[in-house]
Amino acid sequence: MGTLWSQERPPEEEQPTEQSRWWAPARQLLTAVLLLGLLLGSSVILFYIFRSCGPRPCEMPACRDLLEYYRASGNTSAPRCTDFFSFACAEAKGANSSFQALAEENKSRLQRILEAPRSWPLGSGEEKAFQFYHSCLDTDAIEAAGAGPLRQVIEELGGWPISSNWTSLDFNRTLRLLMSQYDHFPFFRAYLGPHPTPPHMPIIQFLVWTLSFLALCPQPIPFLGLLLLLLTLSILFPEAILHGTGPMSPHLSSPSSTHPLLSSLSCVQIDQPEFDVPLKQNQEQKIYAQIVRTYLTYLNQLGTLLGGDPSQVEQHAFLSISTTSRLFQFLRPLEQQQAQEKLFQMVTINQLQEMAPAIDWLSCLQATFTQMSLSPSQTIVVHDLDYLKNMSQLVEEQLSSHSNFLQSHMIFGLVGTLSPALNSPFREARKLLNQKLQELTGRPRVPAYTREMKCVEETGAFFEPTLAVLFVHEAFSPSTQSAAMDLFTDIKDALVTRLRKLPWMDEETQKKAQDRVTQLQVEMGAPGWAMTSVLTSHKYSEVHLGPNFLQSFLSGVRSRQARIIQSFLEPFPHHRWQVSPWGVKAYYSASDHVVVFPAGLLQPPFFHPAYPRAVNFGAAGSIMARELLHIFDQLLLPGNCPGCDTHALEREQQCLESHYAAFPLHGGTSFSGFHSLLESAADVGALAIALQAYNKRLLWHRGETTLPNLDLNPQQLFFRSYAQVMCRELSTQDSQDTQSPPTLRVHGPLSNTLAFAKHFHCPDGALLKPSRRCQLW
Structure with missing residues (x-):
């Protein structure tokens, strides 16, 4: 029974119903639709994910401006693998370099700040800065005053034989006034350091x-x-x-x-003077004579403008340039001082008085450094004692035979330094002198600035702390500074990583080098103390404007001189910036172990928070890396890294020298002795470090952008941005420049980077895809 029962089925289970017949295919169709929908949905999601991770065109206004800048400066038809300099820089006209163009833009920004209508508290630094700027622009008042204010200054200094009455010469009184009241040092330099x-x-x-x-x-x-x-x-x-x-x-x-x-331990230092005439050791005799004649013509103009008799003026001018020439012959080049191990000597003021008696050292130094209490037993630092001895002997000779000519020599020099504050005949004479000297020495021609730009420069020099606050608020917002600090951190981390892999550096030196980078301080934008308005408001209490622009100018000179001296006398002073906040020069200070990036440098076209990362890393990032590498410049000099593999280090240095020597230069010449290994090594290493930091950033942070319609992927844009930093007209290479020529500063590092040839698809044997590369850094 049980078995039979278990084998029976109800009638409805034995035959399929009509409902079951259509449900099975419907369920299969529904499953297929769901699977298809899931597949399509996943595809859409993946599409948007990959689209968001891939490079997108940057449509921000800053990117559009950069795009136009790149199009205006580059030649897209130039072959990228053989002449990348032309590709990036060929059409860059109107400025000597990207840095020069940025410097001019920063000055224009300062001009806009100074010309904006504002209301400042009475007697504040801001009010005085704005008053000084506008009095500088008031050329009608300056022309109306004529040479009168300058004659008044000369009378205060004891007069001038060729243009005013004078009875006797108190040489040290005049020198003391020049040093303390006019910041002018005709025979030597005295400063705190x-x-x-x-x-x-x-x-x-x-x-x-x-x-x-x-x-x-x-x-x-x-x-x-x-x-x-x-x-x-x-x-x-x-x-x-x-x-x-x-x-x-x-x-x-x-x-x-x-x-x-x-x-923080600063003392009085005496050094060689800075001559107004651009004479050089071992200068070609013909050029030397032309420079002397040009400067003699200028001195004759100054004497005539001050009402002197032409024949008397000519005699005084000739003896003045003769004095300058003799003083110049006393100088010892820095290399000679280093060879003789006489970079400086410690002497007391009394001892210096005995060795160079023509100068009343105690009274002159005490008048210059009024904040200090000096005594005859005070120890000072002398950088070229032989020069000071010879200078003193020359002064004694002149005092005994031509004392009135010595007075003229000091007055001539002062008038030259005061030219920016004088009326148009003096300014035009100075302008013509500079133009002729540039032609004779082969120096790059300085752009002819407008009166507004000249006044911006002078106002910035005298009121830097106040203008620093205004410029940073205008051009370097907290978000910009934060983005720049993030970039610097990435660059610094890449350097630390790279130091661990240098084949020529031993493990102990690597560890010390990494610690050195870790301990480094960085300052960006402007000095921290300058951004505190409470600290800057009292710095101009002694600036008195008027009754004429020359007196306002001299008040600014004295205020600046006192401010600099006071900064050195602080018990534990902050790092003293060597550039203004609107400057475009980054630098590393070995004495304070700090690297400085002014706000004026971290601007377009080198940096902007909205730029593609490739631009910021290629331009600003390579600049940062270059300054970091200067920490270790001395390691590359012979004998300065005893624990390193000397043979490996020399091999890489020779490799780099050969690498650069293989490049043809402008005009078909080849590269020779003016090449600086340290500078070129820093260029090559900086590009490698910036690229390594950029690649790491891309690995961990997706969403890169690029410039629209430029036909450059992010990696190519990185190299394009690096080259933009080096853009300079070939004709403006300074003969005294320690850097490589601009073409080499582009082609040398790029050809040493395998990634460049890869991303630009360079064929084997192309100029920028050599068979061998060097790894110094």
């Missing part, structure tokens, strides 16, 4: 030296503060107390570098 201590001094020696030096320099440091300083040093650098290792290790110190603490 960091003490030039030996770079490899062990800390224990440094402490002993510090204790003795504090007794000499007029910078009192409380005993408790000094005790804390010594305690801090012993905690931070215990291994350096007895052995001289640590951050001052000779492996990585440069001859000019000192420990940051040393930079």
Whole structure:
């Protein structure tokens, strides 16, 4: 029964119903539709994902402006694999370089700031800056005053035999006034600077030296503060107390570098003068004579403009240029000083007085550095004692035989420096002099600035702290600074990674080099103290404008001089910027171990937060990497890296020299002795580091953009942006420039980078795809 029962089926289960017959195919159709929909949906999602990850055209206004800039400066028909310089720079006209164009744009921005109608608090630095700028533009008032204000200055200095009454000459009184009131040094330079201590001094020696030096320099440091300083040093650098290792290790110190603490110990320094005439050692005699004649003509013009008798003026002008020529013969080139190991000497003012008695050293220096209390036993730094001895002897000879000519020599020099503040005849004479000297020396022609640009320069020089705040607020927003710092961090990380893989650097040196990069300070935009309006508001209390523009100009000179001196006298001063915030020069300071990037440099076409990353890394990133590599310049010099593989290092250096020598230069000449290995090595290494940082950024952060309608993918745009940094007209290469010619600064690094040939599909044997490459950095 059970078995039979289990074998029976209900009637409805034995035959399929009509509902079951149509449900099966319907279910199959529905499954197919769902699968198709899922597939289509996934495809759409993947399409948008890959589209968002791939390069998109940047439609921001900054990108459109950059696109026009690139189109205007480059020649797209030039062969990329043999003449990338022409491809990027051939049509760059009207400016010597991209940097020059950016510098002019920054000055134009400053001009717009100074000409914008604003209301400032009475007596504030902003009000005085704006008043000074507009008084500089008031050429009608300057022309109406004529030479009267200048004659008044000359009378205050004791008069001038050829244009005013004078009775007797007090040489040191005139020199003292020139140094203290006019910031003019006709026979030598006196300034405050960091003490030039030996770079490899062990800390224990440094402490002993510090204790003795504090007794000499007029910078009192409380005993408790000094005790804390010594305690801090012993905690931070215990291994350096007895052995001289640590951050001052000779492996990585440069001859000019000192420990940051040393930079706060500043003393009076006496150095060679900066001559107004561009004479040079070993100059061709014919060029030398032409320069002397040109400058003599200029001095004759100055004397005549001041009402002097032409024959008397000619005699005084001739003896003035003769004095300059003799002083120039006393100079010793820096290379000779280094060979003789006499870069500087420590002497007291009393000792200097005995060796160079013509100058009343104590009174002249005390008048110049009024914030200090000097004494005859004060120790100062002298950079060329032989020059000072010879200079003193010449002055004594002139005082005994031609004292009135010596007065003329000092007045001639002062009038030249005051030219920007004088009426048009003096300015035109100076302009003509500069043009002729540029032609004779082969220096690049300086663009003819308008009166507005000249006034912007002078206002910026005298009111830099105030204008720094206004410029940064206008051109370097917090978001821009943040983006620039992110870029710098990527570049620095890439350098640290690269240091670990250098075949010629031993492990210990690699570790110290990485620590050196990690300890580096970076300053961007403007000095931190300058951005505090409370600190800058009192800096111009002693600036008095009027009654004429020359007096306003001189008040600005004195205020600037006092501000610079005061900054050196601070017990632990901040890093003193060597460029203005609107400047376009980045630099590395060995003494403070800080790298500086002014706001004026981190601007289009080198940097903008809205730019494709390829542009920022290729342009600004390579600039940053280049300055970082200057930390290690000394490692490339013979004997400065004892733990390194000397043969490997020399092999890579020779490789780089041969690599550059193979390139033809403008006019069919070949590259020769003016090539600087350090500069070229920095160019090549900077490109490699910037590319490595860019590739890493792309790996972890998708969504790259490119410039529309430029026919360059992101990697190609990176190299195009790098080349833009090097753009310069070939005819403007300065004969004194230590950099490689502009074509080499483009082709040398690009040809040493395999990725360039890959992304531009260069054939084997092309100029920018050589068979061998070098890896110095």
